[in-house]
Amino acid sequence: MDVTAVDRSAVLGDTLLHRAAPASKLVSAGLLLGAIVTVNDPLVAAGLALSLVGAGAAVRLPLRQMLPLALYPALFAVVFAFAAAPGPATGALFVLKAVTAALTVVTLMFSTPYPQVFAPIQRITPTIVGDALLMTYRSLFILAEKFSDLLRAVRLRSGVSARQPVRAARATARALGGLLLYSLDLSQREYDILRLRGYEGGMRVRRQVSTDRSADAAALLYAALILAVVVVFRALPHELGGYAWLVTVVGAVDLATGLRIGRRT
Amino acid sequence: MSHIHIPDGVLPWWLWLSGWLLALGLLAVASRMATGAGSRRAVPLIGAVSALVLVSMSSEIVPLAYHINLTVIAGVLLGPWLGAISAFIVVLVLALLGHGGATVVGLNTLVIATEMTLGWALVRGGLRLLGHKRVRPVAAISTVITLAITTTMLVGIVALAGTGATARETGALDAETLEFRNPFGDGVFTIGLLGDGHDHAGETEEEHAAHADDDHDEAGGLSVKRFAAVVYTLGPFGWVLEALVTAAILGYVARVRPSLVYGTPAAEYRVRYGDEHGGH
Numbered sequence: 001m002d003v004t005a006v007d008r009s010a011v012l013g014d015t016l017l018h019r020a021a022p023a024s025k026l027v028s029a030g031l032l033l034g035a036i037v038t039v040n041d042p043l044v045a046a047g048l049a050l051s052l053v054g055a056g057a058a059v060r061l062p063l064r065q066m067l068p069l070a071l072y073p074a075l076f077a078v079v080f081a082f083a084a085a086p087g088p089a090t091g092a093l094f095v096l097k098a099v100t101a102a103l104t105v106v107t108l109m110f111s112t113p114y115p116q117v118f119a120p121i122q123r124i125t126p127t128i129v130g131d132a133l134l135m136t137y138r139s140l141f142i143l144a145e146k147f148s149d150l151l152r153a154v155r156l157r158s159g160v161s162a163r164q165p166v167r168a169a170r171a172t173a174r175a176l177g178g179l180l181l182y183s184l185d186l187s188q189r190e191y192d193i194l195r196l197r198g199y200e201g202g203m204r205v206r207r208q209v210s211t212d213r214s215a216d217a218a219a220l221l222y223a224a225l226i227l228a229v230v231v232v233f234r235a236l237p238h239e240l241g242g243y244a245w246l247v248t249v250v251g252a253v254d255l256a257t258g259l260r261i262g263r264r265t
Numbered sequence: 266m267s268h269i270h271i272p273d274g275v276l277p278w279w280l281w282l283s284g285w286l287l288a289l290g291l292l293a294v295a296s297r298m299a300t301g302a303g304s305r306r307a308v309p310l311i312g313a314v315s316a317l318v319l320v321s322m323s324s325e326i327v328p329l330a331y332h333i334n335l336t337v338i339a340g341v342l343l344g345p346w347l348g349a350i351s352a353f354i355v356v357l358v359l360a361l362l363g364h365g366g367a368t369v370v371g372l373n374t375l376v377i378a379t380e381m382t383l384g385w386a387l388v389r390g391g392l393r394l395l396g397h398k399r400v401r402p403v404a405a406i407s408t409v410i411t412l413a414i415t416t417t418m419l420v421g422i423v424a425l426a427g428t429g430a431t432a433r434e435t436g437a438l439d440a441e442t443l444e445f446r447n448p449f450g451d452g453v454f455t456i457g458l459l460g461d462g463h464d465h466a467g468e469t470e471e472e473h474a475a476h477a478d479d480d481h482d483e484a485g486g487l488s489v490k491r492f493a494a495v496v497y498t499l500g501p502f503g504w505v506l507e508a509l510v511t512a513a514i515l516g517y518v519a520r521v522r523p524s525l526v527y528g529t530p531a532a533e534y535r536v537r538y539g540d541e542h543g544g545h
Contacts, residue, residue: 003323003362006362033273033367033368036273036274037273037274037278037368038274039274069362069363070363072363072364073272073363073364073365077272079495080271080272080275080492082495083488083491083492083494083495083496084423084487084488084489084491084492085487085488086487086488094272094275095272097272097273097274097275098272098273098366101272101273101274101363101366101367102363102364103363105360105361105362105363105367106362106363108361109361109362117361121357125289125292125296125353126292126293126296126297126300127296127300128296128299128300128307128308128311128350129292129296129350129353129354131308132307132308132311132312132315132350132351132354133354133357133358134312135308135309135311135312135313136311136312136315136316136319136354136355136358137316137358138312139309139312139313139315139316140316140319140320140358142316143313143316143317143320144320144323147320170513172333172510173509173510173513173514173517174513174517176317176321176333176335176510176514177513177514177517177518179317179320180317180335180338180342180514180518181518181521181522183313183314183316183317184310184313184342184522184525186309186313187309187310187312187313187314188309190309190312190313191305191306191308191309191310194305194308194309195305199305199308200305201300201305201308
């Protein structure tokens with residue numbers, strides 16, 4: 001999980017989605033998550049996943065970095081599907097739901113700086129939770145880099161080897177122990193800085209506005225259309241169930257078109 | 266088993282919504298308790314410990330494909346109230362990185378908060394009972410007990426979903442009803458994928474609907490027995506590994522910064538300048 005890549009893309013990226021207002025992207029992501037919760041047909045879910053990848057490709061989001069993150073939950077979903085799904089189609093649906101939901105949130109995070117994503121959460125949670133959320137994300141990058149350095153140092157001393165899992169676990173534990181102490185020191189330094197700056201609780205995030213209204217409209221329309229299709233297929237399962245394969249085909253067309261547009265621009 | 270790797274839209278809405286409401290209630294209480302103790306100190310501490318848990322969850326132990334969680338250690342350092350806030354933050358950031366569903370954030374928060382609280386209570390209680398020299402065995406045993414309990418919680422959540430959930434509520438679709446129809450030739454061909462061999466072509470719409478409903482009911486919800494069998498078979502390997510790592514880390518911390526494990530809660534702990542890297 002390369003969190004630094006997420007932040008780099010969110011802050012430095014310049015795609016159509018980056019130009020939309022965070023509020024529009026959050027609403028769109030909410031609508032898409034609603035569609036994922038509602039979908040009960042694996043063919044519709046597959047179409048939704050393909051279409052999302054196509055949309056990402058069309059606006060030239062860094063899919064090479066996004067897809068491994070989005071596919072990661074599939075590993076756990078496969079285990080869950082194997083353990084709990086009543087049949088193969090349901091199992092496939094579970095995996096597709098996991099991947100599509102991950103793709104939705106990953107798309108949001110790759111195109112929106114994290115303070116803007118956390119801002120609405122800050123508004124509905126107690127002050128300490130919102131502030132700690134921002135501090136967590138900030139500390140995450142520092143600790144991830146520090147841990148990577150520690151592991152590299154251990155590896156250079158042949159401490160982590162696939163052939164010796166016990167030794168590898170011991171070396172990882174030692175590195176994490178060092179990281180724990182470092183993280184406590186870090187929290188103390190941050191506390192001192194907060195005191196110096198007169199922090200009394202309540203970090204405010206300045207709301208980012210849209211620089212391209214058409215980007216907002218496109219994101220919202222796309223998400224609303226997806227949700228509408230899923231709701232219709234869910235509401236009329238007997239009448240439309242047999243035509244769900246058409247959604248997969250449309251998703252595949254979306255993907256092909258998106259890849260083509262992405263290559264051209 | 267520290268967090269539920271259940272995708273969005275699998276658990277019934279009433280279950281994940283209840284999870285969200287309970288988690289928000291827990292957060293409100295925890296925030297009030299934490300603010301009373303001084304939020305200025307708590308905010309960076311929760312941030313650093315939550316980030317540590319997130320980093321550990323993103324590092325896999327080669328070649329076992331298992332990621333450690335450090336939730337027991339986070340519980341020992343933060344205590345139950347700050348731990349509950351940290352649990353929510355960890356789960357939320359994980360969900361935003363695609364690791365765990367957004368709808369199950371509430372349930373995941375309850376599971377991880379329980380893990381942190383139990384870990385804190387068992388380690389502190391164990392050390393008081395057995396003495397400071399036994400920090401490693403106390404940490405290991407506490408971790409195994411904690412993870413066994415939260416795994417049972419997880420099975421309980423799936424059982425709640427499984428017993429009450431019909432195929433439609435869980436979003437499940439029966440393979441036997443999965444069919445492909447031609448939109449240009451009404452009813453020209455209808456193929457049941459992995460089908461039961463029944464030909465529904467001659468049925469009236471009502472009969473077809475009744476069949477489909479029967480199929481949905483038979484498909485039912487989640488298979489709780491199979492799920493329990495899988496998690497109780499694979500789980501213990503993870504528990505033992507997590508216990509060993511937790512014991513090693515807490516043993517190391519107890520050696521270089523004993524006050525963090527035995528004495529003052531981390532929220533009130535302060536390192537003297539010049540002693541940041543352990544002077545014991």
